[in-house]
Amino acid sequence: MMNIGILGYGNLARGVEAAIAQNEDLHLAAVYTRRDPSAVQVHTKGVPVREAARLDGGTEALDVLMLCGGSATDLPEQTPRYAALYNVVDSFDTHAHIPEHFARVDEAAKKAGKCALISCGWDPGMFSLQRLYASAILPEGADYTFWGRGVSQGHSDAIRRIRGVKDARQYTVPKEEALAAVRDGKNPSLTTRDKHTRECYVVTAEGFDSAEEKARIEKEIVTMPDYFADYDTTVRFITMEELEKNHKGLPHGGRVFRTGSTGFEKEHGHVIEYSLRLESNPEFTGSVLAAYARAVHRLHTEGRSGALTVFDIAPAYLSAMSPEDMRAHLL
């Protein structure tokens, strides 16, 4: 039995909790929170909720601590800090800052003799693995990553910050024409606008439902730099009831392609496609983290230390099956 701790209790943490319940060799030892523990109601019966400060001495009996905070402010601070005390797994997903995050975590974990897996999940995570395997196999080729159809929480949050918006949900949608061109091996050059559209469902706050206010809100959305300006964006105003009824879930997914050619004259084309269709983004991500918690514990038991990514972990470490069973049934 591996003893797993979870820091935080948001959507991802609950996804990890649900995943642990599906794996017989994983045991949820405790949930740690920066809030008042008595205010946190954990789903799994009998699991203690403790103050995050309890983690500080490195004395909690945990094989792996799952860091379920956000990439913007939580993980840059938490992962190096707790990697000095425990084996940890995080889902740091700010692609541009991965190298510096890795370096800081690596230093802390090596010093402490702990294993710290960063940037786990599906992107980064399973999509990264597909990009690596496929580019190693087809060195002469092109990569394409598409996201959706799914809810982007960052983009939904950005809409909610606009004056007069009560709630909002944003879906990222891959363009069918772009998918088809890639899948046909046409090696297209695609701009940001060519690849995805963005669909926004917006509920106005009281006093902001005039045609004028709606036009202003729509304009603020579609012209928002970084988030929407480079995309074809549609905005639909809906009622709170409709949002509650039809847009409560957190589905997501996407596709990674590698197209490339082989042969002495590059005469044969190949298309590798990996696709995810997820009804719950946080639960799927939590399930990836749970499988990698098993791997991190095993690697630590073998004497490994330092920061790791999914690239550094042999697939066999993820599975609860014996090597013999894997070879007999999965190979």
Place this chain on the structure above:
Amino acid sequence: MMNIGILGYGNLARGVEAAIAQNEDLHLAAVYTRRDPSAVQVHTKGVPVREAARLDGGTEALDVLMLCGGSATDLPEQTPRYAALYNVVDSFDTHAHIPEHFARVDEAAKKAGKCALISCGWDPGMFSLQRLYASAILPEGADYTFWGRGVSQGHSDAIRRIRGVKDARQYTVPKEEALAAVRDGKNPSLTTRDKHTRECYVVTAEGFDSAEEKARIEKEIVTMPDYFADYDTTVRFITMEELEKNHKGLPHGGRVFRTGSTGFEKEHGHVIEYSLRLESNPEFTGSVLAAYARAVHRLHTEGRSGALTVFDIAPAYLSAMSPEDMRAHLL
């Protein structure tokens, strides 16, 4: 530079040769043959062709020897034999015999301090990896593997052994209804007949083109146990010219699915799909083998020995990129 040797010079060997030419850090040192070397014309200029017997003393300057023989009779004998002398990679694909093949190769390689990767390619190989990753992430779910549309060389050979058949090509074709049911997360129970159909293109030998002979040949095909009896099989008689014109390639591919559910009440469904569309089966397989040759050499340099499968090799070992570049550009 890694020095690679190839044993055999059939379709797969030429696929490996073409792949080596696409990888700057791999060098084709020699091709080894059991035929008269002077009768073998290698595509790459300047590559020596040597008698297979030259390999016997373990004195050839090779970092990895690629064993490109067949699984029926060549590899069961060759892989343990050469794993005692060199680091080797094979594509042993008789799923039922993998455990015993692994055991025999492991013993020979461990004794010699060599690394021997068995069952590399796409199935077993990349498909196996997808089955492992996906089942570790979604422990409560179901696996589905589909093959095609593509040429099955084993089934084509089986048709050629029928009296009165001059040449033949057999395509394995996945059934669209079955693919759709799996993709929709319906978790269908599928029989052999539900999953694939088999299309046969047959050229009769001289004197066997009467309606009576064709009816006999067709019946022998569709009732052939193991190969065709459990499938919906169609047989079309064509001319040698048509076969040469339209059926000379060796395309293949397929799909691996994992469908599963997460959540405390298993309330959310997920579909993972991995698909390959290959214009040349032997060239793609050769490209997988070439990437893994890099990994085997690196593992051996680190002191590893014994038999390995794709499950045992961390993805980073496959890539020519530095760990820093991988984290910056692929993660």
